[in-house]
Amino acid sequence: MDLSGVLILASLLIGLLVVVMLAVLLRRQEATRRELAQLRARLHSERLLTQEVAQASRAARALEADGEQEPVSYDRAAPIHHLAVVMNPVKYPQPERFRAEVEQAMRRSIGSIQLSFYETTRDDAGHGQATQAVRDGADLVLAAGGDGTVREVASALAGGPVRMGIIPGGTGNLLARNLDVPLENVQAAVEHAITGIDHRIDVGWLQSGMSVQAAERAPKRIFLVISGYGADAEIVGATDVKLKRRFGWPAYVLAGLGKLAGRSHEVVVSLPGGTEQILQARTVLIGNVGKLPGGITLMPDATIDNGHLEILALGWRGAAGFGQILTQVVNPRLSAGPRLSTMQRFLTRSVTVASSKPMPVQLDGDTEAPATHLIAAVEPAALIIRAGDR
Numbered sequence: 186m187d188l189s190g191v192l193i194l195a196s197l198l199i200g201l202l203v204v205v206m207l208a209v210l211l212r213r214q215e216a217t218r219r220e221l222a223q224l225r226a227r228l229h230s231e232r233l234l235t236q237e238v239a240q241a242s243r244a245a246r247a248l249e250a251d252g253e254q255e256p257v258s259y260d261r262a263a264p265i266h267h268l269a270v271v272m273n274p275v276k277y278p279q280p281e282r283f284r285a286e287v288e289q290a291m292r293r294s295i296g297s298i299q300l301s302f303y304e305t306t307r308d309d310a311g312h313g314q315a316t317q318a319v320r321d322g323a324d325l326v327l328a329a330g331g332d333g334t335v336r337e338v339a340s341a342l343a344g345g346p347v348r349m350g351i352i353p354g355g356t357g358n359l360l361a362r363n364l365d366v367p368l369e370n371v372q373a374a375v376e377h378a379i380t381g382i383d384h385r386i387d388v389g390w391l392q393s394g395m396s397v398q399a400a401e402r403a404p405k406r407i408f409l410v411i412s413g414y415g416a417d418a419e420i421v422g423a424t425d426v427k428l429k430r431r432f433g434w435p436a437y438v439l440a441g442l443g444k445l446a447g448r449s450h451e452v453v454v455s456l457p458g459g460t461e462q463i464l465q466a467r468t469v470l471i472g473n474v475g476k477l478p479g480g481i482t483l484m485p486d487a488t489i490d491n492g493h494l495e496i497l498a499l500g501w502r503g504a505a506g507f508g509q510i511l512t513q514v515v516n517p518r519l520s521a522g523p524r525l526s527t528m529q530r531f532l533t534r535s536v537t538v539a540s541s542k543p544m545p546v547q548l549d550g551d552t553e554a555p556a557t558h559l560i561a562a563v564e565p566a567a568l569i570i571r572a573g574d575r
Contacts, residue, residue: 263348263383264324265295265298265324265325265379266298266299266322266324267298267299267300267301267321267322267323267324267325268291268295268298268299268300268301268323268325268327268379269300269301269302269303269315269318269321269323269325269326269327270287270300270301270302270303270326270327270329270352271303271304271305271311271314271315271318271326271327271328271329271330271334271338272302272303272304272305272329272330272334272352272354273304273305273310273311273329273330273331273333273334273354274304274305275330276329276330276331276334276354276355277329277354280304283329283371284302286371286372286375287300287302287327287329287352287371287372287375288300289372290371290372290373290375290376290379291375291379293372293376294375294376294379294380295379299322301318301321301323303315303317303318305330305334305337309337310333310334310337311328311330311333311334311336311337311338311341312337312338312340312341313341314338315328315337315338315341315342316341318347319341319342319345319347323347324347324348325347325348325349325350325378325379325571326338326342326347326348326349326350327349327350327351327352327375327378328349328350328351328352329351329352329354329371330352330354330355331354331355331356331357331358331550332355332356332357332358332359332360332409332410332549332550332551333355333549333550333551334354334355335351335355335360335361335409335549336407336408336409336548336549336551339388339407339409339568340406340407342568342569343388343407343564343567343568344564344567344568346569347569348383348569348570348571349568349569349570349571350366350374350375350377350378350379350381350570350571350572351364351366351374351378351570352371352374352375352378353366353367353368353369353374356550357478357550359409359410359411359474359476359477359478359549359550360409360410360474360549361374362476362477362478363410363474363475363476363489364384364489364570364572364573365572365573366378366572377571377572377573378571378572379571380573381571381572381573382571382572382573383569383570383571384489384490384569384570384571384572385490385566385567385568385569386409386489386490386566386567386568386569386570387473387489387490387491387492387493387563387564387565387566387567387568388407388408388409388473388563388564388567388568389407389408389409389412389471389473389494389561389562389563389564390405390406390407390408390561390562390563390564391405391406391407391408391412391471391546391548391559391560391561392404392405392406392559392560392561393406393546393553393554393556393558393559393560394556394557394558395543395555395556395557395558396557396558397539397558399558400556400558400559400560401560406548406553407548408471408473408548408549409473409474409549409568410472410473410474410549411470411471411472411473411474411475411483411484411487411549412470412471412472412546412547412548412549412559412561413468413469413470413471413546413547414452414468414469414470414471414538414540414544414545414546414556414559415450415466415467415468415469415544415545416467416468416499417468417470417547418468418544418545418546418547418552418553419545448467449465449466449467449500449501449502449527450465450466450467450540450541450542450544451463451464451465451540451541452464452465452466452469452498452538452539452540453537453538453539453540454469454496454498454531454536454537454538455536455537455538455539456531456533456535456536457533457534457535462498462529462531464498464500464527464529465500465527466498466499466500466527467499467500467501468498468499469496469497469498469499469538469559470483470484470496470497470498470499471494471495471496471536471538471559471561472484472487472494472495472496472497473487473489473494473563474487474488474489475487475488475495483497484497484530486530486532490565490566492534492563492565492566493532493533493534493563494532494533494534494535494536494561494562494563495530495531495532496530496531496532496533496536497528497529497530498527498528498529498530499526499527499528500526500527500528501526501527502526534562534563535560535561535562535563536559536560536561536562537558537559537560537561538558538559538561539557539558539559540557540558541557542557543555543556543557544556544557546559
């Protein structure tokens, strides 16, 4: 076979390969369209977590408030008789020194009262210890550790009359930052809690699963700051524990550098009243508060006592697109060059987020199993937290 014959045969083979590849691509696109249509149909047929949950909770608290008990929020003079500290021993390599600092701050601020310590374990990260502290008569429980310890203690105290405080000991200390609790100073944090004001704050509850039914059946998990779905959770899961201990929150930035590439995915965001948005997003964030380390306010409308969650859906292409996201967050007025990113915000009491592709989930920095469906709702004024003037 001469050269011309070889070229003709090669051209035919290349053409055939292109046709096959186009056919495969079209079939994949059609499958994606079908999955999305099925997803939308399921979401239309079953309204999962609506406003009734939050309304019922508010109604129950209103009935209680109308009874014999007086509201306890914003009361400087509310007495403290029993202070309990739920501590994560991993965060305090010198536990005896930590206990001594807590006792010194307590005596200096309030005098001699009952003081109890409860250590978290691998099997119980703080919920059981906080529950036991309440049974033992504590009227102020301090969560000493990272955001995970704070979450677990809050999950035991939410909806009840016992107040909560924070001794920050983690990497991000996100709730503590939003409440202006002193960081890296045990005694200052204890005094801040003892002498502060009782604030009633909102909490978020999240359910997730690999189907609508699985998400409905899943236990509710508390979050106080931000729950993330997608690239945000990937970054949290990829952050090295040793780097977190050594460098603090910048370790998340280092982990994020490896997650800038990738593609956005189609997600369906369903809001109360039947409003539905189909978006292209790399990550969907559900915020109860919006301040991050470094003085960055990611979600300006996510305030801790407004009875709402802020939803932030972000999509970008490559490092340049992510740079546009950062620019918009730091200064929304700055916008230049081709659009390589998308940013959409919603303010709501509840939300359902669904994707045809499983994506990782995180709650205040704690990772959960990948899911295709999320159900989130705010419970207004559910937690009494002790902090300074805000």
